[in-house]
Amino acid sequence: MITGKEERPKVVTDLPGPEGKRIIAEDEKYLATTTKAIPAVVKEAKGIVFEDVDGNKFFDFASGIGVINTGHCHPTIVNAIREQAEKVIHFAGTDFYYDIQVRLAKRLTEITPGSFEKKVYYGNSGAEAVEAAVKLARWSTKRKFILAFMGAFHGRTMGALGLTASKIIHKQNFFPWMPGVVHAPYPNPYRNVFGIDGYDEPEELVGRVMGYIEEMFKRYVPPDEVAAIFVESLQGEGGYIVPPPTFLKELRKLADEYGIILVDDEIQSG
Template structure:
């Protein structure tokens, strides 16, 4: 379990961006597609563990982790060694045309931790969006049905099929129509925004979101025998780190079983230990019908095998659960202390702090959130936003308590400062 902090805290030596960063930014503006959007002018040069160093020597604590995917931290020595070894032996062979041993080894490892009963078959994709495209094609092919259901707030990718399932930001779809037909979006059970009562009201609200499928959708819009799959994130990523309640996920499973519909669980952000279990869906006791993960390149497979080794040997599942619980407790009173904090929620090291203009109306505070993220960056902590106005907290799983405390201190100071000026 991680215990060593590499540096005492972030070290900001220059104004941000620094002179070297400004040079890179100028070149980026000249040569790089404007379709890339950046939250702030970080120009990374190197990383180790939780620490990222920019081209001017400034050292940051990275609490974004490459959008929640650098589970073992930046440049973990064991992962680096596995990549170097494989790169010296074989960099590429088409896994669709030939065989190689590590491809089978990783598939066997993934089968053992898969969140559904076996036997399993593993499909390798180069990205999350490619995995979703494969799942969409597989669902339609297997069921011989054409329609699928997804949720408002979902993010499944930006290629045409995955984008058709996505419903988190209108600009992601602007001027790309027509998209893939046969996709229906329904409400995701955002308990913070959907109800104002206690746990019983929250459960009733969540169950209502699931039962809408049979009570309304199947009676007015879609014939259930024409629905191939339901795509769901157990914790919405770009939607704002919103957690699907267990009763909701269990009711989805029952609905799918009753009507022969596949349940496809997207764990691109929430999987591989982030929530304290291998897969976030394990918290709900639900078994999905399809799972997908890493690409099939030999070097990537070597890195994946090493990553699984590190997670198991260093006890990162338990560490994620324990440290995440500690962090949530530290932030639990923020809605009472700061009028712009609407909600603090999370599982493991997948935590969201929702920023609002008004706690009563729950009006989104996107501009306030962006100011908080910017101020934290200026003080050496890298956060990203998600959803309309949530601060995303997703550090590498190797983060220590000291590093977590430093990040929480700076985030709280940023919230307090922005709150006073709001």
């Protein structure tokens, strides 16, 4: 049990413990998944600490894959969920109007940067949001091509998979992917295709990447047929890569020059 009083990691069994092994065996038997790699079976969590089914306690440095920014089971959030569940658990927001949806959307537009009109789209996952962004970009521009970057992860559904280029295992045996997607090098300061030390020469690295894109536009991707550029401002699965500071500014200039929509996928960096 987690008391919340200066809880610290504590291991009392082999990992995984006997109950954990039993549940993992049943998981492997009944669940269709290829993603689990950490043999921890969570029982409860509070703050930064989670306890497994065998009584072992750990710090959650993954923060629920980056979505538990207030810690697990923060009392304010728990109370808000409880209060809402006592009123309405689910309503079809695509068919009916609901005040909470509107209020949340309004608040999100207020706290996000930029002095322009904004709208909110609610999605169930990152891949779904990417798919919606692709559709919106192609529909609104009437253009065909999408530009993404090597090392990118935008999801594993069939449309988003076309943009993803982080690991070949994601794409193996799923060809043909979504047509019209091209990839450019990402300005990884440490490992990049140009052999440049991006820490010593960040502007040179950014210049090479932008030059590569311009060369694509000259040779085989007409810029007036590019609907959107999808980019992770900080690459996630590609290696948690921080590009040089001027990269996004230069990308913004390029997109504006050719009337291309710039989509910043912050699903992992948030």
